[in-house]
Amino acid sequence: MLHQIVSHIARRWQPARLATTPAERRAIARLRYQIYVEEQGDARPDADHHARVVWSSIDDEAGTLHYYAGSPERPAGSLRVRVWAAGRAPADVRERYGLARIPGADRVAGCDNTFLMFRRSLRGTAAVAAMLSTAARDVVDRFGCHLVFATCSPGQLPIYQARGFRTYAWAIADRSFGLQVPIVGATFDLDHLKRVGSHLWRAWARHLRREE
Ligand SMILES: CC(C)(COP(=O)(O)OP(=O)(O)OC[C@H]1O[C@@H](n2cnc3c(N)ncnc32)[C@H](O)[C@@H]1OP(=O)(O)O)[C@@H](O)C(=O)NCCC(=O)NCCS
Known part of the structure:
Protein backbone atom coordinates (compact mmCIF):
# COMPACT_ATOMS: atom_id res chain seq x y z
CA MET A 1 0.00 0.00 0.00
CA LEU A 2 2.75 2.42 1.00
CA HIS A 3 4.64 1.46 -2.15
CA GLN A 4 1.56 2.20 -4.27
CA ILE A 5 1.18 5.64 -2.70
CA VAL A 6 4.86 6.48 -3.23
CA SER A 7 4.57 5.18 -6.77
CA HIS A 8 1.55 7.32 -7.54
CA ILE A 9 3.16 10.43 -6.08
CA ALA A 10 6.37 9.73 -8.01
CA ARG A 11 4.54 9.53 -11.31
CA ARG A 12 2.59 12.70 -10.60
CA TRP A 13 5.51 14.80 -9.42
CA GLN A 14 8.23 13.46 -11.67
CA PRO A 15 6.74 14.09 -15.12
CA ALA A 16 8.88 12.92 -18.03
CA ARG A 17 10.04 15.26 -20.75
CA LEU A 18 12.50 15.61 -23.58
CA ALA A 19 15.71 17.49 -22.84
CA THR A 20 16.06 20.45 -25.18
CA ILE A 35 24.88 6.38 -10.94
CA TYR A 36 27.25 4.50 -13.24
CA VAL A 37 30.61 5.62 -11.88
CA GLU A 38 30.01 6.60 -8.24
CA GLU A 39 27.24 4.13 -7.36
CA GLN A 40 28.01 1.17 -9.61
CA GLY A 41 31.76 1.63 -10.01
CA ASP A 42 31.70 1.13 -13.79
CA ALA A 43 34.99 1.80 -15.58
CA ARG A 44 33.34 3.82 -18.31
CA PRO A 45 35.47 4.96 -21.28
CA ASP A 46 33.08 7.89 -21.80
CA ALA A 47 33.45 9.19 -18.21
CA ASP A 48 35.13 12.55 -17.63
CA HIS A 49 36.38 12.22 -14.04
CA ASP A 60 25.06 15.02 -29.35
CA GLU A 61 24.00 13.42 -32.65
CA ALA A 62 20.83 14.69 -34.33
CA GLY A 63 18.98 11.39 -33.90
CA THR A 64 19.74 11.14 -30.19
CA LEU A 65 16.98 12.12 -27.76
CA HIS A 66 17.31 12.41 -24.00
CA TYR A 67 14.21 11.92 -21.87
CA TYR A 68 14.28 12.72 -18.20
CA ALA A 69 12.01 12.80 -15.19
CA GLY A 70 12.06 15.34 -12.39
CA SER A 71 13.46 18.83 -12.36
CA PRO A 72 15.70 20.16 -15.16
CA GLU A 73 18.42 21.09 -12.65
CA ARG A 74 18.37 17.80 -10.77
CA PRO A 75 16.73 15.05 -12.83
CA ALA A 76 15.55 11.93 -11.01
CA GLY A 77 16.09 9.62 -13.95
CA SER A 78 16.72 9.56 -17.66
CA LEU A 79 16.81 7.51 -20.83
CA ARG A 80 18.76 7.93 -24.07
CA VAL A 81 16.93 7.08 -27.31
CA ARG A 82 18.59 6.96 -30.73
CA VAL A 83 16.02 6.94 -33.55
CA TRP A 84 16.53 6.02 -37.19
CA ALA A 85 14.43 5.99 -40.35
CA ALA A 86 13.78 2.74 -42.24
CA GLY A 87 17.06 1.33 -43.51
CA ARG A 88 19.12 4.12 -41.89
CA ALA A 89 20.25 2.55 -38.59
CA PRO A 90 23.75 3.71 -37.56
CA ALA A 91 26.49 1.16 -38.26
CA ASP A 92 27.27 0.46 -34.59
CA VAL A 93 23.57 -0.15 -33.87
CA ARG A 94 23.24 -2.49 -36.87
CA GLU A 95 26.09 -4.55 -35.56
CA ALA A 100 20.89 -7.75 -40.85
CA ARG A 101 19.74 -11.04 -39.35
CA ILE A 102 16.25 -9.82 -38.42
CA PRO A 103 13.94 -10.22 -41.43
CA GLY A 104 12.18 -6.92 -42.25
CA ALA A 105 14.11 -4.82 -39.70
CA ASP A 106 15.44 -2.55 -42.44
CA ARG A 107 11.95 -1.80 -43.72
CA VAL A 108 10.80 0.03 -40.58
CA ALA A 109 12.00 2.92 -38.44
CA GLY A 110 13.43 1.90 -35.10
CA CYS A 111 15.21 3.14 -32.01
CA ASP A 112 17.77 2.10 -29.45
CA ASN A 113 17.14 2.69 -25.74
CA THR A 114 20.20 2.99 -23.52
CA PHE A 115 21.27 4.63 -20.26
CA LEU A 116 17.97 3.96 -18.49
CA MET A 117 18.62 5.05 -14.92
CA PHE A 118 16.84 6.41 -11.87
CA ARG A 119 17.97 7.65 -8.52
CA ARG A 120 17.64 4.88 -5.95
CA SER A 121 14.71 6.48 -4.17
CA LEU A 122 12.55 6.21 -7.29
CA ARG A 123 13.50 2.73 -8.49
CA GLY A 124 10.60 0.34 -8.35
CA THR A 125 8.10 3.22 -8.60
CA ALA A 126 5.70 4.19 -11.39
CA ALA A 127 8.03 7.07 -12.30
CA VAL A 128 10.18 4.59 -14.28
CA ALA A 129 7.24 3.23 -16.29
CA ALA A 130 5.88 6.77 -16.79
CA MET A 131 9.12 7.95 -18.36
CA LEU A 132 9.39 4.82 -20.54
CA SER A 133 5.78 5.35 -21.68
CA THR A 134 6.42 8.97 -22.60
CA ALA A 135 9.45 7.97 -24.67
CA ALA A 136 7.65 5.00 -26.29
CA ARG A 137 4.66 7.16 -27.28
CA ASP A 138 6.93 9.86 -28.64
CA VAL A 139 9.04 7.57 -30.83
CA VAL A 140 5.94 6.09 -32.46
CA ASP A 141 4.07 9.41 -32.82
CA ARG A 142 6.99 11.53 -33.99
CA PHE A 143 9.31 9.08 -35.71
CA GLY A 144 7.09 6.13 -36.65
CA CYS A 145 9.36 3.63 -34.89
CA HIS A 146 8.10 0.04 -34.99
CA LEU A 147 11.02 -1.62 -33.24
CA VAL A 148 12.41 -0.52 -29.87
CA PHE A 149 15.76 -2.14 -29.11
CA ALA A 150 17.74 -2.22 -25.89
CA THR A 151 20.25 -4.40 -24.10
CA CYS A 152 20.36 -5.35 -20.46
CA SER A 153 22.45 -7.44 -18.12
CA PRO A 154 21.24 -11.02 -17.62
CA GLY A 155 20.22 -10.07 -14.05
CA GLN A 156 17.96 -7.28 -15.33
CA LEU A 157 16.25 -9.42 -17.96
CA PRO A 158 13.12 -10.08 -15.82
CA ILE A 159 12.58 -6.29 -15.44
CA TYR A 160 12.41 -5.87 -19.20
CA GLN A 161 10.52 -9.08 -19.95
CA ALA A 162 7.86 -7.93 -17.50
CA ARG A 163 7.62 -4.78 -19.64
CA GLY A 164 7.04 -6.79 -22.82
CA PHE A 165 10.51 -6.86 -24.33
CA ARG A 166 11.57 -10.15 -25.91
CA THR A 167 14.98 -11.73 -26.24
CA TYR A 168 15.82 -12.81 -29.75
CA ALA A 169 19.57 -13.27 -29.99
CA TRP A 170 22.91 -14.10 -28.51
CA ALA A 171 24.44 -12.19 -25.61
CA ILE A 172 27.16 -9.68 -26.46
CA ALA A 173 30.24 -8.42 -24.62
CA ASP A 174 30.00 -4.66 -24.02
CA ARG A 175 33.11 -2.67 -23.12
CA SER A 176 31.21 -0.59 -20.56
CA PHE A 177 28.41 -2.78 -19.26
CA GLY A 178 29.89 -6.30 -19.47
CA LEU A 179 27.70 -9.16 -20.75
CA GLN A 180 24.54 -7.75 -22.34
CA VAL A 181 21.42 -9.41 -23.76
CA PRO A 182 19.75 -7.74 -26.79
CA ILE A 183 15.98 -7.29 -26.38
CA VAL A 184 13.25 -5.80 -28.56
CA GLY A 185 9.72 -4.47 -28.22
CA ALA A 186 7.68 -4.39 -31.45
CA THR A 187 4.51 -2.53 -32.41
CA PHE A 188 3.30 -5.69 -34.22
CA ASP A 189 3.53 -7.66 -30.95
CA LEU A 190 0.56 -5.89 -29.33
CA ASP A 191 -1.19 -9.04 -28.09
CA HIS A 192 1.88 -10.07 -26.12
CA LEU A 193 2.41 -6.52 -24.83
CA LYS A 194 -1.19 -6.37 -23.65
CA ARG A 195 -0.97 -9.80 -21.99
CA VAL A 196 2.00 -8.78 -19.85
CA GLY A 197 0.55 -5.32 -19.07
CA SER A 198 3.44 -3.57 -20.82
CA HIS A 199 3.89 0.20 -20.76
CA LEU A 200 4.48 -0.18 -24.52
CA TRP A 201 0.95 -1.47 -25.01
CA ARG A 202 -0.51 1.45 -23.11
CA ALA A 203 1.67 3.86 -25.09
CA TRP A 204 1.04 2.33 -28.50
CA ALA A 205 -2.43 0.75 -28.57
CA ARG A 206 -4.45 3.93 -29.15
CA HIS A 207 -2.05 5.32 -31.71
CA LEU A 208 -1.82 2.10 -33.69
CA ARG A 209 -5.58 1.57 -33.70
CA ARG A 210 -5.94 5.07 -35.18
CA GLU A 211 -3.56 4.04 -37.96
CA GLU A 212 -5.61 0.94 -38.98
C1 LIG B 1 17.24 0.24 -14.62
C2 LIG B 1 16.29 0.82 -13.57
C3 LIG B 1 15.82 2.21 -13.99
C4 LIG B 1 15.07 -0.11 -13.49
O1 LIG B 1 14.21 0.40 -12.50
P1 LIG B 1 12.88 -0.41 -12.12
O2 LIG B 1 12.22 -0.87 -13.37
O3 LIG B 1 12.11 0.46 -11.21
O4 LIG B 1 13.41 -1.73 -11.44
P2 LIG B 1 14.17 -1.89 -10.02
O5 LIG B 1 15.41 -1.05 -9.97
O6 LIG B 1 13.19 -1.69 -8.91
O7 LIG B 1 14.61 -3.40 -10.11
C5 LIG B 1 13.64 -4.46 -10.17
C6 LIG B 1 14.28 -5.72 -9.60
O8 LIG B 1 15.44 -6.07 -10.38
C7 LIG B 1 16.60 -6.13 -9.53
N1 LIG B 1 17.76 -5.63 -10.28
C8 LIG B 1 17.96 -4.37 -10.73
N2 LIG B 1 19.14 -4.30 -11.39
C9 LIG B 1 19.69 -5.54 -11.32
C10 LIG B 1 20.91 -6.12 -11.79
N3 LIG B 1 21.82 -5.41 -12.48
N4 LIG B 1 21.14 -7.44 -11.55
C11 LIG B 1 20.24 -8.16 -10.86
N5 LIG B 1 19.07 -7.68 -10.39
C12 LIG B 1 18.81 -6.38 -10.62
C13 LIG B 1 16.26 -5.22 -8.37
O9 LIG B 1 17.01 -5.57 -7.23
C14 LIG B 1 14.79 -5.48 -8.18
O10 LIG B 1 14.59 -6.69 -7.49
P3 LIG B 1 13.40 -6.84 -6.43
O11 LIG B 1 12.13 -6.61 -7.20
O12 LIG B 1 13.56 -8.24 -5.94
O13 LIG B 1 13.65 -5.78 -5.40
C15 LIG B 1 17.00 0.90 -12.17
O14 LIG B 1 17.29 -0.41 -11.75
C16 LIG B 1 18.28 1.71 -12.20
O15 LIG B 1 18.25 2.94 -12.28
N6 LIG B 1 19.43 1.05 -12.14
C17 LIG B 1 20.73 1.74 -12.17
C18 LIG B 1 21.13 2.07 -13.60
C19 LIG B 1 21.21 0.82 -14.46
O16 LIG B 1 21.79 -0.19 -14.06
N7 LIG B 1 20.62 0.89 -15.67
C20 LIG B 1 20.60 -0.23 -16.59
C21 LIG B 1 21.77 -0.24 -17.50
S1 LIG B 1 21.78 1.12 -18.63
Missing part, protein backbone atom coordinates in the same frame (compact mmCIF):
# COMPACT_ATOMS: atom_id res chain seq x y z
CA THR A 21 18.64 22.73 -23.55
CA PRO A 22 22.39 22.32 -22.93
CA ALA A 23 21.73 22.74 -19.18
CA GLU A 24 19.28 19.82 -19.14
CA ARG A 25 21.78 17.65 -21.03
CA ARG A 26 24.55 18.61 -18.65
CA ALA A 27 22.39 17.64 -15.67
CA ILE A 28 21.73 14.24 -17.27
CA ALA A 29 25.47 13.75 -17.86
CA ARG A 30 26.10 14.47 -14.18
CA LEU A 31 23.40 12.05 -13.07
CA ARG A 32 24.94 9.35 -15.25
CA TYR A 33 28.26 9.89 -13.51
CA GLN A 34 26.65 9.63 -10.08
CA HIS A 50 37.44 15.84 -13.85
CA ALA A 51 34.03 17.27 -14.82
CA ARG A 52 32.23 14.27 -13.24
CA VAL A 53 30.08 13.62 -16.29
CA VAL A 54 29.41 10.67 -18.61
CA TRP A 55 28.78 11.86 -22.16
CA SER A 56 29.97 10.96 -25.66
CA SER A 57 29.71 12.27 -29.22
CA ILE A 58 26.74 9.94 -29.82
CA ASP A 59 24.83 11.91 -27.18
CA ARG A 96 25.09 -4.45 -31.90
CA TYR A 97 21.56 -5.73 -32.55
CA GLY A 98 22.38 -7.93 -35.56
CA LEU A 99 19.80 -6.04 -37.64
